[in-house]
Amino acid sequence: MFTPKGKFSWYELMTSDTKAAGKFYSDVVGWTTHEMPGTDGPQYTTFNLGEVGIAGMLNIPGHVAWIGYIAVGDVDAHVEKIVEAGGKLWKPATDVPEMLRFAVMSDPQGAAIVVFTPHPKMPSPQRPAPPTPGTIGWHELYTTDVEAASDFYKKLFGWTKVSDMDMGPMGVYRIFDEGDHKEMGDGGMMTKTPQIPVSCWNFYFNVDSIKAAIKRVESGGGKIMNGPVQVPGGSWIINGQDPQGAMFSLVSSKE
DSSP states (O other): OOOOSSSEEEEEESSEEEEHHHHHHHHOOEEEEEETTSSSSOOOOOETTTEEEEEEEEOOTTOOOEEEEEOOOOOHHHHHHHHHHEEEEEEEEEETTTTTTEEEEEOTTEEEEEEEEOOOOOOOOOOOTTTTTEEEEEEEESSSSSHHHHHHHHHOOEEEEEEEEEEEOEEEEEEEEEOOOOTOEEEEEOOTTTTTTTTTEEEEESSSSSHHHHEEEEEEETTEEEEEEOTTTTOOEEEEETTTSSSEEEESSOO
């Protein structure tokens, strides 16, 4: 579950129907689901790729969205730094026994994030490397202020700018690196469109083929909101919405 500090290391779907969402993403992305035993509160389900966890899922009434977990060395210290930098604390630091300590927050522009520190005894499973289908291929921030957001994530997590792409009337698309120095970076930031009500993160899941995945999305009751589009580097993407209303995206090197 855990990667070096300052990187997105876990992803979580808040949904109104975990059974239906579990089937949808299993069919579309190729994950399997596993209900975690002995959890307090809502049932926690993991999305797995083989034997390795990729993401999780909770039934939370009134909340339908994906959220990303960023690994840090000290949750409580990072909570203070994020608040000092203009972010907000929505759920105070909480322990999940023998697993992790986490806090739910938002950046200064309002995009939700979770900061967490794994328990020292929590193993770090070896995930397949992207672009293996089922892995996370890209992280995209829709924000009200690209420059301010970029400065925030650089200051709090050490992310760096790779390059800027001019998208004309849509402004700049800033590609960022989480510290592993990938040639193409780890994600992008852009000014949100009016159709997106609040600043938020969106995550791209690798699939075998965009055209094949589109058929699976539509047959499963999801919607294609944008695409397919070929992006710089040659990959194909779509932006979609699952049957419960959560935004997600797919990426593949194959049309």
